[in-house]
Amino acid sequence: MSLWRIITLLVLIMSLMLTVSSCGEAETEQPSGAQDIDAALENQDFILADSASEALEACSYTFRVYGTGAYADSPAMAGNISGRSLVEEGEMLLFAEIGLDTTPDIEDEIELSLTLVSGVDSAYFHDKLDGVFRKGSLEEGGGDLLRHASYAIMYEYFLSDPFTDEIASQSIVYEGADSIGSEACNTYLVTYAGGQQAKWSLSVTDNLPRRVERMTFGRDGSPASIVLEVYNLETAPDLPDSIFVLAPPAGIEVENYSAFLLTGTPAPEWNLSDSDGNMVSLEALRGNVVVIDFWATWCGPCKVVMPEIQSLHEKYADQPVMIYGVNVWESGDAAAFMQENAYTYGLLLEGDAVALEYKVSGIPTLYVIDQEGNIAFAQVGSSAELGLKLIEIIDGLLAAE
Numbered sequence: 316m317s318l319w320r321i322i323t324l325l326v327l328i329m330s331l332m333l334t335v336s337s338c339g340e341a342e343t344e345q346p347s348g349a350q351d352i353d354a355a356l357e358n359q360d361f362i363l364a365d366s367a368s369e370a371l372e373a374c375s376y377t378f379r380v381y382g383t384g385a386y387a388d389s390p391a392m393a394g395n396i397s398g399r400s401l402v403e404e405g406e407m408l409l410f411a412e413i414g415l416d417t418t419p420d421i422e423d424e425i426e427l428s429l430t431l432v433s434g435v436d437s438a439y440f441h442d443k444l445d446g447v448f449r450k451g452s453l454e455e456g457g458g459d460l461l462r463h464a465s466y467a468i469m470y471e472y473f474l475s476d477p478f479t480d481e482i483a484s485q486s487i488v489y490e491g492a493d494s495i496g497s498e499a500c501n502t503y504l505v506t507y508a509g510g511q512q513a514k515w516s517l518s519v520t521d522n523l524p525r526r527v528e529r530m531t532f533g534r535d536g537s538p539a540s541i542v543l544e545v546y547n548l549e550t551a552p553d554l555p556d557s558i559f560v561l562a563p564p565a566g567i568e569v570e571n572y573s574a575f576l577l578t579g580t581p582a583p584e585w586n587l588s589d590s591d592g593n594m595v596s597l598e599a600l601r602g603n604v605v606v607i608d609f610w611a612t613w614c615g616p617c618k619v620v621m622p623e624i625q626s627l628h629e630k631y632a633d634q635p636v637m638i639y640g641v642n643v644w645e646s647g648d649a650a651a652f653m654q655e656n657a658y659t660y661g662l663l664l665e666g667d668a669v670a671l672e673y674k675v676s677g678i679p680t681l682y683v684i685d686q687e688g689n690i691a692f693a694q695v696g697s698s699a700e701l702g703l704k705l706i707e708i709i710d711g712l713l714a715a716e
Contacts (some may be wrong), residue, residue: 358487360501360517365478367522373399375552379416380466385532385539392467394427399554400473401435407473408559409433411464431461432561439561440572448563449572456574456695459676469545473526481505481515490514495525496546502526520670523548523612539636560561575674575682575693582684583672587641587663590650595639595663604633604691604712606683606705609666609675610640612647616697617679621658623702627709628660635686636709641666643678683708686716 316329336708341342374397381391393416398409412427432439438457440449451457456522461468481487481512485506493502493516500516509512516526525548530540563569576582582605586596597605608624610617621640639661642649676695683692692708694701 322555323704351391358482360503360522361478361481361487363522364471364515364517365476365482366522368477368524369475371400371472371523371550373397373552373554374548374553376548378467378469378471378546379544381416381542383528383538383540383542385537387542389624394429394467396464396467396469397552397554397558398468398473399559401474403410405607407433407434408554409461409464409468410554410558411461411467413464413467421682428589429463430561431464432559433458433461434559434561438572441450441561441563446567447570448567449570449576450561451572455572455577456693457572460572462676466541466543469524469527469543480507484508485510487700487703489669492519493526494542498525498546498548500525521550523550523558543712564622574676574695575680576690578690578692579711582688582690583669585666585669586674587666587669590653590662590664595661597684600637601688602686603666604631604635604686604709605662606638607673607679607682607684608638608640609643609670609673609678611645611678612649614678620679620696620701621656623705624660625658626702627705630706631709634713636713639663641669643667643670643675683712685712 371467375395377393377395379391379393382389386643392413394411394413396409396411398407401405402438409432411429411431413429413431414425414427416425428443430439430441430443433453436453438451438453438460440447440451440460440463442448449460451460488504488506490502490504493500495516499519501519502514502516505513505515512530514526514528514530515524517523518525525545526543528542530538530539532539582597584597586594589595606618606624606627608620610621624638624640627636633637640649640653640658641663643666649664650662652658679697680691680695681701682690685691691712692704694704698704
C-alpha cells in the first residue's frame with residue numbers, strides 16, 4: 316500500500332473516532348475557584364502563547380505525529396513543514412514533506428516521499444513512490460489535497476487569536492516541566508468548555524507550543540490521543556514565493572483535482588427514501604431549486620449548519636425550492652435526531668452511494684442544483700456566511716425564471 320493511502324486511512328480513522336467521541340462525551344462540571352488557586356498564572360501562560368504565536372509571520376519545523384492508546388498501532392508520521400501566514404486573506408501558504416516513521420527517534424533519517432503544497436490559488440500533491448501528481452484550485456476545494464498533513468500542522472502558528480479556546484477553557488492545570496527535543500517546556504492539561512481535553516507543552520524560552528496531545532476515546536471507550544511534536548523550530552525563515560508552487564517532474568501527468576462537482580455541470584441523478592419510506596428522485600424535482608446537505612448525527616460542523624438549513628426551509632416554504640438533508644455514514648437515528656431538534660425540512664436516508672457520486676469527502680457538504688438539474692453552488696464545511704450565500708444563490712435562480 317502506498318504512503319499516501321496509509322496516511323489517508325490513518326487520518327480518516329483518527330478524525331472519525333475523534334469526532335464520534337467528542338460528540339458523545341458528557342460535559343464536565345465547572346471547577347470551583349478554590350480548585351484552581353494558580354489558574355490566573357496558568358491562564359497568563361496561554362495569553363503569552365497566544366501573543367507569541369500570533370506574532371509569527373513565517374516558520375519552519377520538523378515534526379513527528381503519533382497515536383497513543385487506541386491509536387498506538389497506527390503508523391507514525393514525520394517530516395518538515397514550512398509556512399507563511401497571509402494575514403489579509405486569513406489563510407496560509409504551506410510546504411510539507413511527509414514520510415512514515417517507524418522509530419521514536421526524530422533524528423533518524425526517513426524517506427520523505429509525500430510532498431504537499433498550498434499556494435496563493437492552488438494546492439499540490441506529489442507522491443514520489445507512486446508517481447502521482449495532483450493540482451487543485453483552492454476555489455474548487457483543492458485545499459483537501461493537504462488533508463494528509465492535517466495532524467502535522469501546528470495551526471496555532473498561522474492563526475489569529477490562536478489560543479482563544481484555551482484562555483476561555485474550563486480549567487488549566489499545570490502538570491510540570493518537560494522537554495521536547497532540546498527545548499525546555501511547561502506542560503498544561505486543558506479542559507475545554509465542552510469537556511474535551513488536550514495537553515500543551517509551551518516553551519519556557521519563547522512561549523510557543525512545541526507539543527500538543529489531543530485526548531479522546533476509541534470506540535471501545537479506551538483512552539486515545541493524537542500527539543504532534545515540533546522540533547527545530549525556526550521563527551524567521553527565508554521562504555521565497557517559489558516554494559509554494561510545485562511543478563510536476565518530467566514525464567508525470569498532472570491530475571486535476573476538485574473536491575466537489577463543478578458549477579454548471581449536470582448533477583448526478585439519485586433516488587432515495589425519505590423518513591416515511593417514500594422514494595424521492597432528483598429527476599422528479601426538475602423545475603425546482605434543490606438544496607441538499609450531506610450530514611450525519613455525530614458530525615459537529617453538520618449541527619452548526621442545520622439551523623441555517625431549517626431557516627431556508629421556512630423562508631422558501633411557498634416557493635419552488637426543495638430542501639433535503641442527505642444522511643450519510645450514519646450510526647445513529649437520523650429521523651429521531653431531526654424530530655428532537657424540530658428540523659422539518661426533508662430527510663433522505665442511506666445516501667452513502669450518492670455521496671460518492673457527489674465527491675463528498677467531508678461533511679457537511681452542500682449543493683444547490685438549479686431548475687434544469689445543473690450544479691449551481693457547492694461548499695464543503697460550515698461558515699458564518701453560509702446562510703447568506705445560499706439565499707443569494709437561490710434568489711438568483713428564482714429571479715432567472
